[in-house]
Amino acid sequence: MNNSVHPVDERLPLGQTFLYGLQHVLAMYAGAVAVPLIVASAIGLSTEDLIYLINADLFTAGIATLIQTLGPCKMGSRLPLIQGVTFAAVSPMIMIGKADGLTAIYGAVIASGIFMFVASPFFSKLVRFFPPVVTGSVVTIIGLSLLPVAVRWAGGGNPAAEDFGSLPTLMLSTFVLLLVIIFYRFFKGFWKNISVLLALLIGTVVASFCGFTDFSAIGEADWIGLVTPLHFGIPTFDIPAIIVMILVILVVMTETTGDIIAIGAIVGRPADEKTITRGLRADGFSTMLGGFLNTFPYTAFAQNIGLITLTNVKSRFVVAGSGVILILLGLFPKMAAIIACIPAPVLGGAGIAMFGMVAANGIRVLSRVQYEGDNNFNLLIVGISLAMGLLSMAVPEIFKHFTGIWSIIFHSGITIGSLTAIILNAILNEARTIHIKK
Numbered sequence: 001m002n003n004s005v006h007p008v009d010e011r012l013p014l015g016q017t018f019l020y021g022l023q024h025v026l027a028m029y030a031g032a033v034a035v036p037l038i039v040a041s042a043i044g045l046s047t048e049d050l051i052y053l054i055n056a057d058l059f060t061a062g063i064a065t066l067i068q069t070l071g072p073c074k075m076g077s078r079l080p081l082i083q084g085v086t087f088a089a090v091s092p093m094i095m096i097g098k099a100d101g102l103t104a105i106y107g108a109v110i111a112s113g114i115f116m117f118v119a120s121p122f123f124s125k126l127v128r129f130f131p132p133v134v135t136g137s138v139v140t141i142i143g144l145s146l147l148p149v150a151v152r153w154a155g156g157g158n159p160a161a162e163d164f165g166s167l168p169t170l171m172l173s174t175f176v177l178l179l180v181i182i183f184y185r186f187f188k189g190f191w192k193n194i195s196v197l198l199a200l201l202i203g204t205v206v207a208s209f210c211g212f213t214d215f216s217a218i219g220e221a222d223w224i225g226l227v228t229p230l231h232f233g234i235p236t237f238d239i240p241a242i243i244v245m246i247l248v249i250l251v252v253m254t255e256t257t258g259d260i261i262a263i264g265a266i267v268g269r270p271a272d273e274k275t276i277t278r279g280l281r282a283d284g285f286s287t288m289l290g291g292f293l294n295t296f297p298y299t300a301f302a303q304n305i306g307l308i309t310l311t312n313v314k315s316r317f318v319v320a321g322s323g324v325i326l327i328l329l330g331l332f333p334k335m336a337a338i339i340a341c342i343p344a345p346v347l348g349g350a351g352i353a354m355f356g357m358v359a360a361n362g363i364r365v366l367s368r369v370q371y372e373g374d375n376n377f378n379l380l381i382v383g384i385s386l387a388m389g390l391l392s393m394a395v396p397e398i399f400k401h402f403t404g405i406w407s408i409i410f411h412s413g414i415t416i417g418s419l420t421a422i423i424l425n426a427i428l429n430e431a432r433t434i435h436i437k438k
Contacts, residue, residue, distance in 0.1 A: 006268070006269060007267065007268065007314040007315065008078070008079060008080065008267050008268075008269050008314050008315065008316050009315070009316065009317075010314070010315045010317070011315070011317050012313075012315055012317065012318060016190060016318075017315075017317060017318050017321040018321055018325075019194050019197060020193065020194065020311070020313050020315075020318040020321070021318050021319065021320075021321030021322040021323075021324070021325055022197060022322075022325060023194055023196055023197040023200075023307065023311075024082050024304050024307060024318070024319060024322040025082075025322050025325050025326060025329070026196075026197065026200050026342065026347075027196065027304055027306075027307050027347075027350065027351075027354060028082055028084055028301045028304055029342070031084055031087075031149075031301060032057060032058060032061055032084045032085065032301075032326075033054050033057065033058070034087070035057070035085040035086075035087060035089075035090055035296055036050065036053035036054050036056075036057050036085070036295070036296070037050065037054070038090055038094075039053070039090065039093055039094060039097065039105075039296070040053055042094040042097070042098070043094060043097035043098055043101075043102070045102075049232075051225070051333065052225070052231065052294070053294065053295065055225040055227060055330045055331075055333060056227045056231070056293050056294040056295045056330065057085055057295045057296070057330070058326050058327075058329045058330035059227045059293065059326070059327055059329075059330025059331060060227075060286070060289060060290050060293045060295045060298070060330070061082075061083050061084050061085070061298065061323075061326045061330075062322075062323040062324065062325070062326030062327030062328075062329075062330060063286065063289065063323070063327065064083035064282070064283075064286035064289070064290075064298045064323075065081075065082050065083045065319060065320065065322055065323030065326060066320055066323040066324070066327075067083075067282045067285065067286060068081050068082075068083055068279065068282045068283075068286075068300070069081065069316040069317070069319045069320040069323065070316075070320055071278060071282075074278060074281070075278055075281045075282040075285055076278055076279065076281075076282040077260050077264075077271065077275050077276070077278050077279030077282065078275070078278070078316055079260065079263050079264060079267065079269065079271070079275070079279070079316055080263065080267065080304075080308055080314060080315065080316045080318065080319040081259065081260070081263055081279070081300040081301075081304070081319065082300070082301050082304045082319050082322050082323070083283075083286060083298045083299065083300060083301065083323075084298065084299070084301045085290075085295065085296045085297065085298060085299075086248075086252050086255075086296070086297050086298065086299040087412075088248055088251050088252055088255070088297075088299075088412060088415070089109075089245065089248045089252070089296055089297045092244045092245060092248050093105050093108075093109075093245075093296060095244070096108055096238070096241045096244065096245075099241075100236065100238055100241065101236075102232045102233075102294075103232060103233045103234065103235050103236045104235075104236050104238045104241050105241075105296075106230075106232070106235040106291040106292075106294065107235035107236045107237040107238060107241065107242070107291070108237075108238065108241040108242045108244070108245035109245060109287060109288075109290055109291035109296055109297055110235055110237075110287075110288050110291030110292065111237060111242040111245065111246070112242065112245040112246050112248065112249040112287060112297060113249075113284050113285065113286070113287030113288030113289070113290070113291060113297070114284070114288055115246050115249060115284070116249050116252075116253060116280060116281075116283060116284030116287060117281055117284030117285055117288065118284075119253070119280075119284075120253075120276075120277045120278075120280035120281040120284060121277050123253050123257070123276075123280060124257070124273045124274075124276035124277040124280060125273060126257060126276075126422070127257075127261070127271070127272065127273045127276055129422050129425060129426055130257070130258075130261050130422070131425065131429070132365055132366075132368060132369050133366070133369045133378045133381050133382060133421070133425060133429075134381070134385075134418075134421045134422055134425050135261050135262065135265055135365055136362050136363070136364075136365030136366035136368075136369060136382070137362070137366065137381065137382050137385040137386060137389075137417065137418075137421040138258040138261070138262060138362070138385075138414075138417070138418045138421060139258075139262040139265070139266075139305075139358065139359075139361055139362030139365060140359050140362025140363055140365075140366065140386060141362070141385065141386060141389035141390075141413060141414055141417035141418065141421075142258070142259070142262060142302045142305065142358055142359075142362070142414055143306065143355050143356065143357070143358030143359025143360070143361070143362055144359050144386075144389065144390060144393070144413075145389060145390075145393060145412075145413040145414050145417070146302060146306070146351075146355040146358065147352070147355050147356065147359070148393055149351060149355070150347075150348050150351030150352045150354075150355050151348065151352070152344075152348070153173070153344040153345065153347045153348030153351055154169070154170065154173035154344075154345055154348025154349060154351070154352065155169060155170070155173075155344075155345075155348070156169045156344055156345060157344030157345075168210065169212075169345045170345075172203065172206070172207055172210065172212060172343070172345040172346065172349070173345040173346070173348040173349040173352075174349065175203065175206065175349065176199050176200070176202075176203040176345070176346050176348075176349025176350055177199075177349035177350070177352055177353060178349075179195075179198070179199035179202060179203065179349075180195050180196055180199045180310075180349065180350055180353045181353070183195035183198055183199060184310070192311075193311040193312070193313050194311075195310070195311070196307060196310065196311070196350050196353070196354065199349065199350055200342060200346055200347070200350055203342075203343075203345075203346035203349065203350075204341065204342050204343065204346055207343045207345070207346055212343040212345065212346075213341050213342075213343050214341065215341055222333045222334070223332065223333070223334055224331065224332060224333075225330070225331060225332070225333045226331070227293055227294070227330060227331070229292045229293055229294075230292060230294070231294045232294055235291060235292075245297075248297070249287070249297065251412065251415050252283070252297060252299050253280055253283075254415060254418055254419065255299060255300075255302075255412070255414055255415055255418065256279060256280060256283055256299050256300055257276055257279075257280070258414065258418045259299075259300040259302055259305070260275065260276050260279045260300065261276070262302075262305060262361075262362075263300075263305055263308070265361075265365060266305065266308060266309055266314075266361055267308065267314040268314070279300075283297075283298055283299055283300075286298040302358070302414070304319070305358050305361075306353075306354030306355050306356070306357045306358040307354050309354075309357040309358060309360070309361050310353060310354055310357045366382060369382070377424075377428035377429060378429075380424070380428070381421060381424045381425055381428060381429070382421075384420060384424060385417050385418075385420045385421035385424065386417065388416050388417050388420040389413045389414065389416060389417020389418075389420070390413060390417075391410075391413070391416070392410060392412070392413050392416070393413050
């Protein structure tokens with residue numbers, strides 16, 4: 001390794017890049033295909049259309065990841081951030097789709113992507129409101145908010161199922177978690193860095209012998225699946241739908257800004273205003289592109305931050321390799337079907353380790369914050385931010401009477417926790433600093 005090259009810009013051998021990149025894809029695959037599954041089911045699309053949506057989603061996610069990591073044409077943060085469809089847009093898209101169909105969804109997605117692209121330089125000026133007390137709180141909230149996802153996977157994926165949380169399921173997820181710990185403890189170098197990948201592969205093999213894995217989808221999947229622009233028709237631009245989606249995009253921009261700052265702190269390349277502008281601009285362009293390629297708004301996937309923390313592989317070119325793999329998965333459905341065979345309990349065991357590491361990184365950042373002294377409000381900021389971020393996770397029904405944009409904001413622990421940290425810091429620290437200067 002050349003010591004003059006920052007770890008983010010390090011170019012690894014092709015074989016290592018592929019395996020590390022594949023590890024990232026396995027970690028995010030379930031989340032990547034969840035949104036098209038939910039939306040297609042809610043608005044009554046056929047199985048054929050659902051498969052097409054998944055292929056388009058993976059293909060476009062790959063392009064979005066390449067843009068974010070490589071940074072062409074003044075777009076992309078050039079940080080190791082993998083891109084996927086945001087969950088924040090699910091409810092509004094279902095509402096729009098039921099009322100006006102898929103073409104209205106894509107019209108709103110394209111318009112919101114243009115808005116995000118144009119608004120990026122203005123939104124990035126919020127970086128001054130992200131000192132370590134805010135950054136540490138946001139990273140910790142991201143990790144804690146992702147843990148319920150890992151727990152659901154560990155229990156079998158569907159809490160409503162009769163066998164959810166059964167002893168064999170929990171034993172399988174625990175076995176995978178132990179594999180991650182053992183590999184991480186006793187392996188060195190390259191093998192240590194692919195501990196999650198090895199645990200997922202071994203876990204899947206063991207799961208297949210225990211009857212947890214169904215490989216029939218591989219045989220049924222097509223070999224080639226081409227993604228054609230505007231497959232479902234010309235987008236329609238409905239003003240109310242566009243307004244709703246722009247409100248969602250403002251929430252997404254807040255989360256993306258937090259993700260960029262978080263990954264910048266973890267890899268040792270702090271994100272400045274320019275980096276955030278480029279990162280948001282990449283999200284905006286990818287979202288706009290997604291509308292043309294029959295998919296949905298894109299954002300950074302926070303779960304992969306945990307993988308970077310666990311493996312300490314910080315190269316953006318590794319994540320760019322993930323983008324290439326995602327493009328291939330979108331073009332060759334059989335490859336995607338193979339990855340889809342990884343059972344939820346196997347993902348859960350690895351997810352507990354990865355997401356827990358994200359929270360631990362946030363705690364590490366918070367450990368460097370000053371809490372003592374007169375008129376020091378940092379402890380209050382951290383405490384209330386974490387509490388607000390965990391509200392919807394602890395008792396999801398607490399915000400059941402909130403509708404529209406308020407529902408989107410308050411049902412996302414990451415969003416409400418991040419906004420709380422930003423606002424409290426602005427009121428208690430920033431405003432006090434300005435007053436003292438005067």
